[in-house]
Amino acid sequence: MLPKNAEKINFATIFYMIRRLILNIIDFFHKPFSGIIPAQTFRYLACGGGNTVLDIFLYFICYNFILEKQAVHLPLININMGAHIAAMFMSMAVTFPTGFMLSKYVVFSESNLQGRTQLFRYFMLVGVCVLLNYALMKIFVEQLHLFPTVAKICTTALVVIFSYLTQKKFTFKVKEQRA
Incomplete structure (x- = not known):
């Protein structure tokens, strides 16, 4: 009740x-x-x-x-x-x-972009991050011959930095208000 x-x-x-x-x-x-x-x-x-x-x-x-x-x-x-x-x-x-x-x-x-714009940009970012994970793992393991676990740590660090900066400056940016 x-x-x-x-x-x-x-x-x-x-x-x-x-x-x-x-x-x-x-x-x-x-x-x-x-x-x-x-x-x-x-x-x-x-x-x-x-x-x-x-x-x-x-x-x-x-x-x-x-x-x-x-x-x-x-x-x-x-x-x-x-x-x-x-x-x-x-x-x-x-x-x-x-x-x-x-x-x-x-x-x-604090982002003042429309929600649907944020969602679309977030969707694009996730797609790019999936591709970046794949590409960096291939490069680190197959080209640079790093151990897979070390490669995964390096890949994760780079993708997290990229994701944070992209979300801050693009996906959820604060648009300047015109007077």
């Missing part, structure tokens, strides 16, 4: 409370690092790191327990998709919107 004032609580109120909770937690942990790293950068690392952990967890669940490591047949285009690729798309179905929401409302909330 709902309380009498339940009709006064709407989605926007709940959303605002969740946003404030996330900001309070991140900003609490930022305090010891405030002289070293700006709040926005720390928020980006916290939100992106949390979303990455969620992505890996969902991938593991999808690959091992939902798909049970079995290929998926796509009848409309008549191809089989490996379980590892299908699990990637399944986890991205959750982490793409959560990543966008965290970036839009927690990290880059």
Whole structure:
């Protein structure tokens, strides 16, 4: 049974409370690092790191327990998709919107671009980051002969820097207001 004032609580109120909770937690942990790293950068690392952990967890669940490591047949285009690729798309179905929401409302909330513009730019950025991950791994492992784990660490660092700068300067930029 709902309380009498339940009709006064709407989605926007709940959303605002969740946003404030996330900001309070991140900003609490930022305090010891405030002289070293700006709040926005720390928020980006916290939100992106949390979303990455969620992505890996969902991938593991999808690959091992939902798909049970079995290929998926796509009848409309008549191809089989490996379980590892299908699990990637399944986890991205959750982490793409959560990543966008965290970036839009927690990290880059001062952006005054229209939401649909931000979403389209975020979608393009994610696509570029997927391609960058692939290309850099190929270069580091196959051309530079780095160990795959070292290559993955280097690739992740470069892609995270690229993603942060692109989101700050393009996807969620603050457009100058004309007087």
